Amino acid sequence: MLTINRLNVTLDTLTLAKDMSFSLLPGKVNVIIGPNGTGKSTLLKTLFGDIQAKSGDIRFQDQSLTSKKLSSWRKLFGYMPQDIRLDIELSVLEVVLLGQLDALSLRLDDSLIEQALSALDKIGLLHLANRSVNKLSGGQCQMILFAQALMRNPKILMLDEPVSALDLHFQHVLLDHLDEQTKQQGWVSLMVLHDLNLAAQYADNLLVLKNGQLVKSGNPKDILSPELIKDVYGVQAEISHDSHGLPFVRTIRKNPARTGMQVELSSSQPAKGIADAV
Ligand SMILES: Nc1ncnc2c1ncn2[C@@H]1O[C@H](COP(=O)(O)OP(=O)(O)OP(=O)(O)O)[C@@H](O)[C@H]1O
Numbered sequence: 457m458l459t460i461n462r463l464n465v466t467l468d469t470l471t472l473a474k475d476m477s478f479s480l481l482p483g484k485v486n487v488i489i490g491p492n493g494t495g496k497s498t499l500l501k502t503l504f505g506d507i508q509a510k511s512g513d514i515r516f517q518d519q520s521l522t523s524k525k526l527s528s529w530r531k532l533f534g535y536m537p538q539d540i541r542l543d544i545e546l547s548v549l550e551v552v553l554l555g556q557l558d559a560l561s562l563r564l565d566d567s568l569i570e571q572a573l574s575a576l577d578k579i580g581l582l583h584l585a586n587r588s589v590n591k592l593s594g595g596q597c598q599m600i601l602f603a604q605a606l607m608r609n610p611k612i613l614m615l616d617e618p619v620s621a622l623d624l625h626f627q628h629v630l631l632d633h634l635d636e637q638t639k640q641q642g643w644v645s646l647m648v649l650h651d652l653n654l655a656a657q658y659a660d661n662l663l664v665l666k667n668g669q670l671v672k673s674g675n676p677k678d679i680l681s682p683e684l685i686k687d688v689y690g691v692q693a694e695i696s697h698d699s700h701g702l703p704f705v706r707t708i709r710k711n712p713a714r715t716g717m718q719v720e721l722s723s724s725q726p727a728k729g730i731a732d733a734v
């Protein structure tokens with residue numbers, strides 16, 4: 457279990473975690489949601505030891521961040537930060553293998569290469585193994601970094617907006633694989649998502665952050681409500697349920713478009729509807 461107790465994080469004059477306490481269980485997918493700039497990435501960086509907390513305790517089983525050497529604390533983690541660019545001259549296979557850097561010696565073990573190839577195969581990207589990573593698309597890079605994080609076979613897997621560049625198919629490939637591995641391997645998984653519907657579909661536990669505070673946590677079925685969404689995002693929403701009984705969020709536009717507005721297509725005249733709307 458990963459336990460955060462009375463965590464306070466301040467950067468410059470900003471308070472990004474205010475007396476925050478929660479526990480994350482192994483084998484569960486935990487999803488953080490919350491507005492831009494509210495401290496989600498900062499929280500992940502703090503758990504990883506990139507940012508030092510002002511006070512509080514971060515513990516995994518009997519180990520604590522403050523009492524362990526940072527390098528051995530980090531061995532617990534597979535961590536995929538937000539927005540990483542792969543501007544290096546390495547092949548996809550080499551980048552995935554970097555996930556096992558601690559285990560690599562001068563000679564590459566065949567079994568490690570097989571593991572890396574199998575990780576790529578499982579997410580449908582084996583055909584990219586020999587491609588250079590600096591020539592991949594944004595979504596392909598994101599999937600490769602996911603494979604790298606999995607290669608670490610971590611105790612704690614942290615992913616910061618892992619599907620932000622992915623198409624619908626790969627969003628589900630990544631999240632299904634994450635869910636399956638989390639449950640099979642007993643990982644503590646923690647990821648940040650902005651898409652509330654993906655969060656509702658995949659979170660066993662949803663953590664809602666606002667202004668550096670954990671305002672609500674629990675199963676999405678129990679905690680997602682129009683009131684919560686209005687309070688956290690200032691957006692009006694309706695919640696229905698999909699065929700699995702999972703909450704489905706539909707946001708409602710503040711000023712709906714005027715109905716009946718016709719756009720006339722004409723080569724010589726600007727379209728009347730558009731001119732009216734300007
Ligand atoms: N090293 C830093 N020094 C000072 N302020 C920082 C630093 N890193 C982040 N911040 C500020 O802290 C706030 C929270 O940033 P953070 O990246 O944690 O937000 P976030 O919730 O992940 O947002 P987003 O959804 O946009 O990714 C922002 O106002 C940001 O500008």
Ligand SMILES: [Mg+2]
Binds near residue numbers: 496497498538616
């Ligand atoms: Mg962020």
